[in-house]
Amino acid sequence: MDRSSRPCLLRASFCALALGLVLLGGCTGSGTDDTPSPSEQTTASSEPTTPDPPPEVDTERVLADIGHLAETIGPRHGTSEAYAEAAAWVEGRLTGLGYEVTRQQVDAPAGITWGVDVPAGDSPNVIATRPGAPATDPHVVVGAHLDTIPVAPGAEDNASGVAVMLELARIVAESEVPVRFVAFGAEEPRGPGDSLHHFGSQQYVAALADDERTAITAMVALDRVGVPGPEVPICSGDSPNGTTAVRDQLATIATAGGVPHTVCGGNTTSDHWSFDKAGIPAARLGSIPYAGYHSPQDTVGVVDPAQTGRVATIARGWLLENSASP
Numbered sequence: 001m002d003r004s005s006r007p008c009l010l011r012a013s014f015c016a017l018a019l020g021l022v023l024l025g026g027c028t029g030s031g032t033d034d035t036p037s038p039s040e041q042t043t044a045s046s047e048p049t050t051p052d053p054p055p056e057v058d059t060e061r062v063l064a065d066i067g068h069l070a071e072t073i074g075p076r077h078g079t080s081e082a083y084a085e086a087a088a089w090v091e092g093r094l095t096g097l098g099y100e101v102t103r104q105q106v107d108a109p110a111g112i113t114w115g116v117d118v119p120a121g122d123s124p125n126v127i128a129t130r131p132g133a134p135a136t137d138p139h140v141v142v143g144a145h146l147d148t149i150p151v152a153p154g155a156e157d158n159a160s161g162v163a164v165m166l167e168l169a170r171i172v173a174e175s176e177v178p179v180r181f182v183a184f185g186a187e188e189p190r191g192p193g194d195s196l197h198h199f200g201s202q203q204y205v206a207a208l209a210d211d212e213r214t215a216i217t218a219m220v221a222l223d224r225v226g227v228p229g230p231e232v233p234i235c236s237g238d239s240p241n242g243t244t245a246v247r248d249q250l251a252t253i254a255t256a257g258g259v260p261h262t263v264c265g266g267n268t269t270s271d272h273w274s275f276d277k278a279g280i281p282a283a284r285l286g287s288i289p290y291a292g293y294h295s296p297q298d299t300v301g302v303v304d305p306a307q308t309g310r311v312a313t314i315a316r317g318w319l320l321e322n323s324a325s326p
């Protein structure tokens with residue numbers, strides 16, 4: 001985006017967010033005093049008002065959602081009953097926010113996940129869209145895998161990503177940001193090699209028609225976004241078809257917001273990789289190493305709410321900027 005045009009576009013987006021209309025003519029008044037003057041009060045029905053900004057990130061809500069997935073539901077490998085319970089919960093949350101929610105069947109084969117046999121079955125993607133928004137309209141995808149390995153409650157991997165995704169869905173629920181949120185099934189590996197993991201995102205991408213694939217302007221995967229760390233990792237996949245554009249956009253937003261971050265490349269271990277391989281611009285937020293990784297110790301205590309807040313702040317800024325892009 002032309003940087004010089006960004007502030008104007010952002011103001012336009014805030015107007016659109018609050019009013020449901022692109023009232024460009026009403027974007028000039030951004031004073032700090034929201035109290036209408038007497039003359040404004042008498043003409044309130046015909047004059048655009050200063051819109052409320054989009055909601056800020058609520059890390060207490062994020063932490064509560066991590067607790068629900070990791071403690072109330074617990075370990076949830078992709079073809080388990082607990083996974084089905086988690087999918088139903090996510091579906092209910094997104095439906096409650098006003099999204100149109102569908103499920104996509106994801107065929108996950110029998111295999112071995114981190115040393116444990118797992119059965120074949122459906123590990124559905126849960127997909128939230130704006131009601132009536134065609135899949136061929138330009139949009140971004142924000143995704144987080146909902147499954148865990150069999151023994152892990154998965155507070156960090158990846159209740160943290162799902163909880164931040166739900167918070168973003170809340171923040172932009174009343175806006176016109178063109179976005180789809182996807183809780184991906186069966187991300188964890190069921191064997192060696194590139195084809196035996198990321199089943200939900202691989203099958204999401206494979207099912208896209210050409211005009212649906214080109215409609216996805218960017219994808220961001222939220223995966224392991226809550227353990228404490230000095231910086232937020234922002235990573236690209238760097239497949240032969242890939243681009244660092246989304247990573248660089250996120251880093252620009254982080255810099256502008258004063259959020260400490262580090263940029264990395266060659267990350268192939270989350271759902272952004274499925275999009276990157278298909279030539280869809282994609283990046284990943286998260287991936288700080290931690291002691292409880294893929295173990296029963298991946299419990300709520302490993303998560304730092306402030307770190308989820310940093311990640312959510314970057315993603316929030318990026319989503320709102322995308323709402324202003326042509």
Ligand SMILES: [Zn+2]
Nearest residue numbers: 157158223224
């Ligand atoms: Zn993960």
